[in-house]
Amino acid sequence: MKVMLIDEDRGRAALLKQALLDSGYQISAVIHTNEDLLKKTFEIECDVILIDMESPNRDTLEYLTSLKKEQAKPVVILAENDDRQLIESAVKAGVSAYVVDGFSQKRLKAILEVAIARFREYNAMCKELESTKHKLAERKSIEKAKGILMKHKGFDEETAYQTLRRMAMDKHLKMIDVAEQIINVAELLA
Amino acid sequence: MKEFSRRDFLRLSIAGGAAMVLPSLRNSVYAAGGEKLEKTKLTLGIIPLTDCAPIVIAHEKGYFKKYGLETIISKEASWANIRDKVSLGALDGAHMLAGMPIAATLGVGAIAKPTITAYSMDLNGNAITVSNELYDKMVKADPESMKQSPISAKALKKVIDEEKKVGKEPLTFAMVFPVSTHNYQLRYWMASAGIDPDNDVRMIVIPPPQMVSNLNAKNIAGYCVGEPWNERAVTMGIGKILITSYEIWNNNPEKVFGVTQEWADKNPNTHKALLMAMIEASQWMDKPENRMEVVKIISDKSYVNAPIDVVKMSMTGTFQYQKDEKAKPLEDFNVFNRYAATFPWRSHAEWFISQMIRWGQIEKPLNIKATAESIYRPDLYREAAKALGVSYPTIDSKTEGTNSKIWTLNDATSPIQMGSDLFFDGKTFDPKKIVEYISNFEVKSPKFSLEELAKLNS
Structure with a gap:
């Protein structure tokens, strides 16, 4: 069984590709851009298409599949009731699948x-990286603000840190907000 | 120090405005005339285009709140996402292409899920833009027809024929979705000059925000899209606008507010409250003095995310076709309320079905009238309009292509001023003769015989 992956995020596509290969699936293509989608989709044979839902390329894909004889349709509902949850978690994770009629639901699942697991991961x-x-x-x-206090007020590092902390507590602000205020004022006066 | 962003500022000024609209916060029981709302927390989907405005304005200016609804606006990346998320219930309702509830119900390009609309979001709003290069070729091929207004596809037909003779690749045109108004408008315009959109050109789908860069990169020769993506190409000097959708079909239906049948059955009072809020929002938006505020709100990053100056161009009554030309008056480029714009005409649904049959998107013959009746729901609209005391049409269908100027609809609770409804090729759409209408198109590619269709529609 052949799977085509469409994902603008190369890192995520690589991770999912490896996971699918490890589970014994064949990958017929990995596509990242709208341009490649338009150029290549027609030549590629596949049974299932997985696409990133945050990408506007889904609309391009739908038109391309509509031109094929065996039109691959998006999977929104599976026949068995308890699979609704599976589709909902796919939407939450941000991945959508397209299959041609008659494709085995078990294999699709x-x-x-x-x-879903790879997208979530x-x-x-x-x-995590962002945070x-x-x-x-x-x-x-905060280091920079500490440096400014040390320079202008002659504080040692510990005093500079405690001063920042106290200012934050008194003003009900976060330390980072106080630090940024100090940096801004210092830049203004410089 | 927290940066006070433009967005925060906008938020605050909007909240201030909303407070003035609301003398007091009315509770949810008031909302639908004393009937209890089944659901008050709603997530509504939009696509970043200027015509998402009725939903965004109802949200930002407090109209939803006035009717007891707490709304979250979810900006979606694709029309496919809108359809699937509404189908699944991840969105309560959404900004949809006017043909989309029909396609979803019939399973055109998707798994069938009965979907309805009781509210039309706007009339007009699209245009066809071509590259400067193609424009010059068209002028060279047929200078006479290029001087006419609106411009027909005759010159394009000549360019295509000449290029075919020398064995050039067909020109590529883009639109935004298989069942989009843009697809039907572009095809209608081309086919009226004898161009077969399935064989003489290559049609593709490109997401609206990527149109301009694709035109610039010469990946496409032209496109049909909503604003601000035509004016953007004009201001950048990389494309010229040939014709607006208003000129293709005066006051054509464009977007609708769609929900699933299942959702509407489960939440009738909430649905009615949504409709009431959007009707009021559209009344406010259509006043010229409010248009700039609408532009400011929807230009924001969380909605259309485009410069105010570009969004403004089509929303304030003028339209610029070429960079070296002055903007021309085009009052009706975006109509949100006047001309009974919010009313879901069943004849509009029937026109979309006629085009879906014409281009082979519907695979089996069907009863067109019955299908349109189950999807476009003027009965639900009337309940909301009645509660608001707004006048509304008492008929469900009208003939298109017969009024060349403003006219008065007397089949209404009180007379309603209506806009012109001409097609640029002079055709008439009579909902009683739809099969004949489809048969009369020279260029078409239906998937079944029209005799079979006639049997189901006699």
């Missing part, structure tokens, strides 16, 4: 489960 990783970057940037600002 297995592929969807792999895709990758999205969680991105969130780490954010924290790092905050720490840098």
